[in-house]
Amino acid sequence: MKLLFEKSIPGRRSYYLAPCDVPEYTLPAPMQRQEALDLPELSETDVSRHYSALERLSFGVNQGFYPLGSCTMKYNPKINEKLAALSGFTEIHPLQPEHTVQGALRVLYEAERSLCEVTGMDAMTFQPAAGAHGELTGLMLIKRYHEARGDTPRRKIIVPDSAHGTNPATVSMCGMEVVNLSSGADGCVDLEALRQAVGPDTAGFMLTNPNTLGIFDPNIMRITEIVHEAGGLCYYDGANLNAVVGVVRPGDMGFDCVHLNLHKTFSTPHGGGGPGSGAVGCKARLEAYLPAPRVVMSEEGKLSLQQDCPESIGKVRSFYGNFLVVLRAFAYLTTLGQDGLPEVAKNAVLNANYLMKRLSERFTIVNQGFCMHEFVITMEREAKEKHVTAMDMAKALLDCGMHPPTMYFPLIVKEALMVEPTETEGKETLDEAAEIFLSLYDRAMAEPETMHEYPKETVIGRPDEVRAARHPNLRYRKAES
Ligand SMILES: *Cc1c(COP(=O)(O)O)cnc(C)c1O
Secondary structure: OOOHHHHOOOOOOOOOOOOOOOOOOOOOHHHOOOOOOOOOOOOHHHHHHHHHHHHHHOOOOOOOOOOEOOOOOOOOOHHHHHHHOOHHHHOOOOOOOHHHOHHHHHHHHHHHHHHHHHHOOOEEEOOOOOHHHHHHHHHHHHHHHHHHOOOOOOOEEEEEOOOOOHHHHHHHHOOOEEEEEOEOOOOOEOHHHHHHHOOOOEEEEEEEOOOOOOOOOOOHHHHHHHHHHOOOEEEEEHHHHHHOOOOOOHHHHOOOEEEEEHHHHOOOOOOOOOOOOEEEEEOHHHHOOOOOOEEEEOOOOOEEEEOOOOOOOOOOOOOOOOHHHHHHHHHHHHHHHHHHHHHHHHHHHHHHHHHHHHHOOOOEEOOOOOOOOOEEEEOHHHHHHHOOOHHHHHHHHHOOOOOOOEEOOOOOOOOEEEEOOOOOOOHHHHHHHHHHHHHHHHHHHHOHHHHHOOOOOOOOOOOOHHHHHHOOOOOOOOOOO
């Protein structure tokens, strides 16, 4: 596809300005550009078609089924975008006097109260810009907690091997030590291994529950108890909260600190590197260490920003975080309400179990039994016997008008495909997806050699992914004319 620069036609315009009715002014010579600015010259129609064509080259949730695992909600209600675009929210400045932004402070205050209720926490900060940033903030709270008690030997954080890569990375970033915990055969935390791992040097334990295999750990109360008995604190990676939101609360499972990916669970379009929010909630014992400022309410109901937080770990980001992401989350919570919110989790779980059941007619599902919001397929056997890999399956799905599931994650499963249909898909879409998966499987068994050729319909087929990541070519060089 040609770039705008290549489509440019000299002299073509997409605007017509009224004749100038003020005296023209010429900039002093040293400030003048020596050569004309090389901008594409196009009509509005040219530009509009260009961007629509670009949009058709990518696959989005508006085109079709998008079962990308471990990313939670895919379809974000448009009403929340409308609210986040209201000028009363977008045209304010973070340094405006407090009495002029009471509405915005109210959003932060109420969102904190609501999300504390949802997570079973006592206080929350919206400063972190994403989940990984939230993890760092949470671990800084835990570290500070032990230091404040003079319990400085506690430097180790236990992380199960099913964890998202950001968990161990965060531990290192925070200057603590990772203790890797092997999962049991069922994909859950091995209680005996955990008992062996904890000790007087344990600062804490990080867990995603339901975990990356889509399993809710049945021993969760025992797990947090073992960590607490050893003097450690429990950190909940809330990236999979979509599966349990409004049904069970991390605080009630025994966790002391949690991050939520508001861009995964609470209605901010996720992906593409846009703004996110890794809201961090904590129990009262960690509250004093939260980043400043905090939004507080006076007895007369006036909201203000409390800057003076002497025990705080300090700021982790400018101002109050990505405010409009918090606003979307608050709008989402308010529309669904206490009755609607559990429906999200229940539908997500129902859809995942329905699709898992249908796919299990052919595919091997890792860990039988019920799943939560997602499940993992392994193509290990098919790769060995027929040389058809998870990658082959994913690429073939692209030509069937479907976004592939997450591939090769979690790392503890060979040839993994992680499928997450989400709560917003109807039965017809799931049935259609199941038919596509199953018929591709049959083709893979009957004519395995044809499976390495897909996709054929997309602009890019199978790029060298390692090279693309290590040596990205992001620069456009215009051909000399
Ligand atoms: C996405 C994710 C993270 C990281 O969150 P970001 O917002 O991408 O930084 C951490 N843990 C799990 C389980 C995740 O799925």
